[in-house]
Amino acid sequence: MKRTRLGRLLATSVLGLAGRLPLAWGASGWDELNMPRGVTSASRSIYALHMMALWVCVGIAVVVFGVMIWSLIFHRKARGAVPDVTLTHSTKVEVVWTAVPVIILASMAIPAARLLLKINNNADPQVNIRVTGFQWGWRYQYVGSDVSIISKLSASSNAASQLHSGISPTSVPHYLLSVDHKVVVPVGEKVRLLITSVDVIHSWWVPDLGVKRDAIPGYINEVSFTIAANRPGIYRGQCTELCGRGHAYMPIVVRAVTPAAYQAWLKQHSLSRGEAAAHTPAATLTST
Amino acid sequence: MAELLQTAAHAEHDHKPHGWRRWVFATNHKDIGTMYLIAAATMFLIGGLAAMAIRAQLFKSGMKLFDPAMFNSLTTMHGLIMIFGAIMPAWVGLANWMIPLQIGAPDMALPRLNNLSFWILPFAFTLMLASFFVPGGAVAGGWTMYPPLMQQFGAAFPMLIFAIHLMGISSILGAINVIVTIMNLRAPGMTLLRMPLFVWTWLITAYLLIAVMPVLAGAVTMQLTDHFFGTSFFNAAGGGDPVLFLHVFWFFGHPEVYILILPAFGIISEIIPTFSRKPLFGYEAMVYATASIAFLSFIVWGHHMFTVGMPVAAQLFFMLSTMLIAVPTGVKVFNWVATMWRGSLSFEPPMLFAVAFLFLFSIGGFSGLMLALVPSDYQYHGTYFVVAHFHYVLVPGAVFAIFGGVYYWLPKWSGRMYDMRLAKWHFWLSVIFVNVLFFPQHFLGLAGMPRRIPDYAPQFTDWNMVSSIGGFIFGASQVLFPYIVIKCIRSGKPIEANSPWDGAHGLEWELPCPAPYHSWQTPPTEAMLAHGTGH
Numbered sequence: 108m109k110r111t112r113l114g115r116l117l118a119t120s121v122l123g124l125a126g127r128l129p130l131a132w133g134a135s136g137w138d139e140l141n142m143p144r145g146v147t148s149a150s151r152s153i154y155a156l157h158m159m160a161l162w163v164c165v166g167i168a169v170v171v172f173g174v175m176i177w178s179l180i181f182h183r184k185a186r187g188a189v190p191d192v193t194l195t196h197s198t199k200v201e202v203v204w205t206a207v208p209v210i211i212l213a214s215m216a217i218p219a220a221r222l223l224l225k226i227n228n229n230a231d232p233q234v235n236i237r238v239t240g241f242q243w244g245w246r247y248q249y250v251g252s253d254v255s256i257i258s259k260l261s262a263s264s265n266a267a268s269q270l271h272s273g274i275s276p277t278s279v280p281h282y283l284l285s286v287d288h289k290v291v292v293p294v295g296e297k298v299r300l301l302i303t304s305v306d307v308i309h310s311w312w313v314p315d316l317g318v319k320r321d322a323i324p325g326y327i328n329e330v331s332f333t334i335a336a337n338r339p340g341i342y343r344g345q346c347t348e349l350c351g352r353g354h355a356y357m358p359i360v361v362r363a364v365t366p367a368a369y370q371a372w373l374k375q376h377s378l379s380r381g382e383a384a385a386h387t388p389a390a391t392l393t394s395t
Numbered sequence: 396m397a398e399l400l401q402t403a404a405h406a407e408h409d410h411k412p413h414g415w416r417r418w419v420f421a422t423n424h425k426d427i428g429t430m431y432l433i434a435a436a437t438m439f440l441i442g443g444l445a446a447m448a449i450r451a452q453l454f455k456s457g458m459k460l461f462d463p464a465m466f467n468s469l470t471t472m473h474g475l476i477m478i479f480g481a482i483m484p485a486w487v488g489l490a491n492w493m494i495p496l497q498i499g500a501p502d503m504a505l506p507r508l509n510n511l512s513f514w515i516l517p518f519a520f521t522l523m524l525a526s527f528f529v530p531g532g533a534v535a536g537g538w539t540m541y542p543p544l545m546q547q548f549g550a551a552f553p554m555l556i557f558a559i560h561l562m563g564i565s566s567i568l569g570a571i572n573v574i575v576t577i578m579n580l581r582a583p584g585m586t587l588l589r590m591p592l593f594v595w596t597w598l599i600t601a602y603l604l605i606a607v608m609p610v611l612a613g614a615v616t617m618q619l620t621d622h623f624f625g626t627s628f629f630n631a632a633g634g635g636d637p638v639l640f641l642h643v644f645w646f647f648g649h650p651e652v653y654i655l656i657l658p659a660f661g662i663i664s665e666i667i668p669t670f671s672r673k674p675l676f677g678y679e680a681m682v683y684a685t686a687s688i689a690f691l692s693f694i695v696w697g698h699h700m701f702t703v704g705m706p707v708a709a710q711l712f713f714m715l716s717t718m719l720i721a722v723p724t725g726v727k728v729f730n731w732v733a734t735m736w737r738g739s740l741s742f743e744p745p746m747l748f749a750v751a752f753l754f755l756f757s758i759g760g761f762s763g764l765m766l767a768l769v770p771s772d773y774q775y776h777g778t779y780f781v782v783a784h785f786h787y788v789l790v791p792g793a794v795f796a797i798f799g800g801v802y803y804w805l806p807k808w809s810g811r812m813y814d815m816r817l818a819k820w821h822f823w824l825s826v827i828f829v830n831v832l833f834f835p836q837h838f839l840g841l842a843g844m845p846r847r848i849p850d851y852a853p854q855f856t857d858w859n860m861v862s863s864i865g866g867f868i869f870g871a872s873q874v875l876f877p878y879i880v881i882k883c884i885r886s887g888k889p890i891e892a893n894s895p896w897d898g899a900h901g902l903e904w905e906l907p908c909p910a911p912y913h914s915w916q917t918p919p920t921e922a923m924l925a926h927g928t929g930h
C-alpha cells in the first residue's frame with residue numbers, strides 16, 4: 108500500500124520532468140544544457156577540459172554509486188543479509204582508494220595547468236582595448252586611437268525590464284543581452300583587454316570567447332583572446348560580479364569583423380572625436 | 396515543546412528553575428541545545444521564505460515581483476540567514492545535546508558561557524532581520540560583502556556588521572565550550588581515539604571556528620572603519636586594496652564551508668553504521684581524513700578568486716591544493732560505502748537521509764572538482780553552476796544531515812517515537828524535489844546564466860521554471876518537519892528500551908529514553924564503553 112502510493116508519486120514527478128525535457132531541448136538544442144564551445148582556441152580548449160572533467164566525474168560516479176546501489180539492493184536486512192562485522196579495516200584497499208584518486212586527479216591537473224599557462228599569455232597583442240566597468244555599463248577605449256565607446260543596455264531591453272512594464276521579454280530582440288553600442292574587434296588578431304573599474308567590482312564575461320576577468324577599482328587586469336578568422340559574428344555576455352541594482356542590466360556585446368572592416372570602422376570613428384563618436388550616424392551601425 | 400520539557404523534567408535531581416527562568420537562566424546542556432535548535436528552525440523558515448521569494452521572482456523571464464535592489468537584499472539575507480542563522484546554530488544545538496551524552500559527561504563544561512553564547516543570538520538575528528526595515532533596505536551586496544559595493548548601503552550596513560560580530564562571538568564561545576568539554580569531561584576510558592565521530596568532527600570544527608571567526612570580524616571591522624572613520628583599507632582611491640578584502644574574506648570563507656559540513660560528516664558516520672549493523676569502516680582513517688580536510692581548508696581560499704587576476708603561479712597553487720582536498724573527502728565517502736558493504740541494511744528515516752547525503756553530497760563534490768580546474772572555472776565562476784555546486788553540498792549535504800541527526804536522536808531526547816510514515820514522506824518529497832530544484836541550475840550556469848540576477852534572458856526560462864517548481868514543492872514539504880517533531884513530543888509512542896535502533900552503539904544509547912536531565916551523573920562503566928564504542 109505504502110509502496111504503491113510512493114511509486115505513483117515518483118512516477119508522476121519523473122514523467123512531469125520528462126515532459127518538459129523535449130520542450131527544453133526543442134527550444135535551442137544542447138545549448139541550453141552545456142557550456143558553449145565558443146570561437147577562440149581558449150574557449151574550445153576550456154570546453155574540452157570541461158567535458159573531460161565531466162566524464163571523469165561520471166566514471167567515478169558510476170563506480171562509486173554502483174557499489175552503493177549494489178549494497179542497497181543486496182545487503183538489505185529485509186533480504187536476510189547478515190552483517191560481516193569483521194569488515195572494519197583493510198590497509199590494502201585503503202591504500203588503493205587513496206592512491207587511485209591521486210592518479211586520477213593528477214591526470215586532470217596536468218592538462219588543466221598546461222591550458223592555464225597557455226591562455227594566460229598576454230604577449231604581443233595586435234589590438235589593445237581599455238575596458239572600464241561602471242554602474243551600470245562598460246566603456247571601451249581603443250589604445251592608440253581616440254575611439255571611445257560607452258556601451259549600455261539597449262533602450263528596448265531597458266524599457267521591457269522596468270517593474271510592471273507590460274512588455275513581453277520575448278518581443279524584445281535579445282532581451283537583456285543587447286546594448287546600444289557594441290564593442291568591435293577584428294577576427295584573427297590577438298586582442299588584449301586592459302580591464303578596470305571606476306566604482307565597484309564588475310566582471311567582464313563573454314562565454315564564446317572563454318574570457319572572464321574582474322574589473323576592479325585600482326587594478327588593471329589583462330586578458331587576451333583571438334577569435335578564429337572564420338568566425339566573425341556577434342558574441343554576447345553579461346557582468347558576472349554583483350555590482351548593485353543594475354548588475355543584470357550591463358550586458359556585453361562584441362561584434363567581431365574582418366581586420367579590414369575593423370580598420371575601416373576605427374577610422375570612421377576616430378574622425379568624429381571622443382565620446383561623441385557614439386552618437387554619429389555611423390555609430391548606429393553598431394547598435395542593437 | 397512543553398511536553399519535551401516535561402519529559403526531561405521528571406528526571407531526578409531537578410533543582411532547576413521553572414517557567415521562563417528555566418530558559419532565560421538556562422545552564423543545562425539539553426535546554427540550551429533545544430533553544431539552539433528552535434532558533435535554527437525559525438531562521439531556516441525565514442531564510443526559506445526568502446528563497447521562495449527569490450524563486451518566484453525567477454519563475455520566468457521578465458516577470459517582476461520585486462525591484463532589483465530588493466531582490467539583491469533577499470539573496471544577500473537568504474545566504475546570511477541560512478549560514479549564520481540556520482546551519483551553524485543547528486550544529487551547536489546538536490553539539491550541546493549530544494556531546495555530553497556521547498562522551499559520558501553530566502553536562503557541558505562551561506554552562507554559564509553556554510547560556511551567554513545562546514542568548515547573544517536572538518539579539519544578533521533581530522538586528523540582522525531588522526535591517527530590512529531601515530531606510531534603504533537590507534544590505535544587498537551578497538553574503539560575501541565585497542567592497543566597494545558594500546560601502547554603498549545605508550543604515551543596514553553597520554547593523555549587519557554588528558550582527559556578524561555578535562554571531563561571531565557566540566560561535567567562538569560555543570567553540571571554546573565544545574573544546575573544553577571534550578578535553579576535560581570525557582568519562583574515564585573514553586580515550587580520544589574511542590570518541591564517536593560526531594564528537595571528533597565537532598572538536599575539529601570548533602578549532603576551525605576559533606581560527607576563522609576573528610578573521611571575519613576583522614574583515615568586516617575594516618569595512619566599518621573605511622565607512623565611518625576615514626580609513627582606506629579597501630578603498631583604492633585612498634591607497635587601499637579591494638582585493639585584500641577578498642583574500643581575508645575567503646581565508647575565513649573556505650574553512651567556514653567546512654564548519655558547515657564537518658559535523659554533517661560526523662552524523663553520517665553515526666547513522667550509517669547503526670543501520671548497516673556494522674561498525675564504521677576505517678574509523679581512524681575517518682579521523683585523520685577529517686583533520687587533513689580541516690588543515691587543507693586553510694590553503695585553498697584562492698579558488699574563489701580565480702578571475703580576480705592573481706599571478707598564474709598563485710592560481711596553480713590554489714588549483715592543486717583544492718584538488719588535494721578531494722583525496723581525504725574521497726576516503727570518507729569510500730569508508731561510508733565500505734561500511735554499508737556486506738552490512739545488513741534497513742531504511743528508517745535517518746538512514747534514508749544518510750544514503751541521500753552520500754549520493755547528493757558526492758554530486759556536489761564532483762562539481763567542486765570541476766570548479767577547481769582554473770580554466771574551466773573561468774567559465775563557471777559567478778554563474779548558476781556555482782549556485783548548484785554549493786547548494787548540493789549545503790542542502791542535501793548539511794541540511795539532510797541535520798534532518799538525519801534529528802530523526803536519529805529525537806527518540807533519545809523525547810523518549811518517544813515519531814511518525815515514521817510521515818518522516819518517510821518528508822524524506823521522499825525532499826530528496827526528489829531538491830534535485831528538481833538544483834540539478835537544472837547546472838545547465839543554467841553552463842548555458843551562461845550569471846548568479847545574483849533578478850531577471851534573465853528568455854532562453855533560460857524553461858530550466859528556471861523547473862527549478863522554481865522544485866523549489867516551491869521542496870519548500871512546502873519542509874513544513875512536515877516541525878509537524879513531525881511536535882507531534883512526536885506531544886503524542887509519540889513512548890519508548891521502553893534504551894535504544895529504538897537495534898544496531899545503535901554509543902554511550903548515548905546506554906542511557907534511558909528520554910535521557911536524564913543531568914546526563915551522566917556517574918561515569919559509564921567499562922562494559923558500557925566497550926559496547927558503546929565497539930572497539
Ligand code: HEM
Nearest residue numbers: 652655656698699721760763764766767776777781785788
Ligand atoms: C570536494 C570538495 C570541494 C571542492 C573541490 C570545492 C570547490 C569549490 C570551488 C572551486 C568554488 C569556487 C567556485 C567559484 O566561485 O568559481 C566553490 C564554491 C563554493 N563552495 Fe565548494 N568545494 C568543495 C566542497 C564544498 C563544501 C563541503 C561546501 C559546504 C558545505 C562548499 C561550499 C561552497 C560555497 C558556499 C561556495 C560558493 C561561495 C560563493 O561564491 O558564494 N564546497 N567550491
Ligand SMILES: [Cu+2]
Nearest residue numbers: 346348350354
Ligand atoms: Cu555586475
Ligand SMILES: [Cu+2]
Nearest residue numbers: 649652698699
Ligand atoms: Cu572554497
